[in-house]
Amino acid sequence: REGCVTVRFRLKVPARSTRYLLLFTEIGNSNEHNIQMARKFNKRTLNRKVLAGISKGARSKIVNWDLT
Numbered sequence: 001r002e003g004c005v006t007v008r009f010r011l012k013v014p015a016r017s018t019r020y021l022l023l024f025t026e027i028g029n030s031n032e033h034n035i036q037m038a039r040k041f042n043k044r045t046l047n048r049k050v051l052a053g054i055s056k057g058a059r060s061k062i063v064n065w066d067l068t
Contacts, residue, residue, distance in 0.1 A: 011063055020062045
């Protein structure tokens with residue numbers, strides 16, 4: 001479908017525990033503009049601005065980014 005994004009992750013979550021997936025989107029006026037805006041997410045580590053509002057405890061349970 002147009003405008004639909006599908007992502008698959010395979011991971012194991014220990015019994016009685018919680019893990020999170022952190023996903024970002026950028027909406028622009030062209031593919032080129034979107035690619036340019038999304039470059040900030042191309043690194044395995046993220047800056048403090050994009051992590052604002054996410055507690056340290058929740059960050060430690062995010063499995064698809066290296067937030068250590």
